Amino acid sequence: MKLISTLIILILLQNSSIAQSILIDPGHGGEDCGAKGKLWKGKTLKVICEKDIALSIAKIIHKRLSKNFSTYLTRSLDRTVTLEERAELADKIKADIFISIHINASTSKHSHGLETFYLDNHDNAAVRKVEQVENKNLKGEQVIINKILADLVIDRTAPSSRKMAKLVHTELSKKVSKKYKITDRGVKPAIFYVMALSKRPSILLEVGFISNTKELKKMITKKFQTDYANAVALGVEKYFSKQTAPPLL
Numbered sequence: 001m002k003l004i005s006t007l008i009i010l011i012l013l014q015n016s017s018i019a020q021s022i023l024i025d026p027g028h029g030g031e032d033c034g035a036k037g038k039l040w041k042g043k044t045l046k047v048i049c050e051k052d053i054a055l056s057i058a059k060i061i062h063k064r065l066s067k068n069f070s071t072y073l074t075r076s077l078d079r080t081v082t083l084e085e086r087a088e089l090a091d092k093i094k095a096d097i098f099i100s101i102h103i104n105a106s107t108s109k110h111s112h113g114l115e116t117f118y119l120d121n122h123d124n125a126a127v128r129k130v131e132q133v134e135n136k137n138l139k140g141e142q143v144i145i146n147k148i149l150a151d152l153v154i155d156r157t158a159p160s161s162r163k164m165a166k167l168v169h170t171e172l173s174k175k176v177s178k179k180y181k182i183t184d185r186g187v188k189p190a191i192f193y194v195m196a197l198s199k200r201p202s203i204l205l206e207v208g209f210i211s212n213t214k215e216l217k218k219m220i221t222k223k224f225q226t227d228y229a230n231a232v233a234l235g236v237e238k239y240f241s242k243q244t245a246p247p248l249l
């Protein structure tokens with residue numbers, strides 16, 4: 001009898017891991033190019049959009065994680081998706097985690113490095129990041145509503161978000177930062193409304209700086225994108241393996 005109940009528990013645990021649902025969110029899209037980088041190709045200056053690099057990397061992560069998880073993209077094409085639509089999709093697919101992919105930009109051509117943000121509001125730097133980046137399309141009442149929503153959601157999800165961020169970033173640090181000589185800017189708390197609205201444990205990855213020519217040249221290669229995506233996927237796999245480790249019987 002004990003053996004049967006043990007087997008049932010194991011089957012249930014296995015099923016729960018199959019049902020895990022991941023939403024990958026390539027930032028921007030369609031009319032929204034995101035940050036822009038410039039590269040000379042011969043005599044022509046080529047403009048490269050953040051949305052395209054984000055989509056390429058997101059697709060590779062999606063492909064790899066689809067082997068073991070129910071994995072979705074907020075967009076698989078170059079199209080406009082609002083922050084609200086991205087969050088609604090998280091509800092629709094009952095996502096367990098939300099991963100947003102972005103490319104950083106700075107007015108200084110010298111800013112460089114990769115960094116991982118997780119949803120948390122217990123830090124002044126996190127709040128400043130909201131004011132700079134994510135509020136730019138939101139006004140008045142909407143901002144206040146979102147701030148209240150963010151507070152409630154963050155308290156519930158912050159520990160999981162932090163854990164996932166650390167696991168993913170450890171892989172990025174080992175497999176991307178060192179290999180490609182890209183500075184490791186670390187794991188940081190931040191409030192991005194797209195993460196708060198998704199109401200899930202969330203991370204937002206800034207792959208590198210599109211405004212830095214050296215980093216841009218690396219980020220547009222398939223090799224870099226694959227290594228980056230594989231590191232993210234490995235971190236996510238570790239996150240779930242820790243979540244669902246069967247209890248000692």
Ligand SMILES: [Zn+2]
Pocket residue numbers: 027028034035050102103
């Ligand atoms: Zn972005």
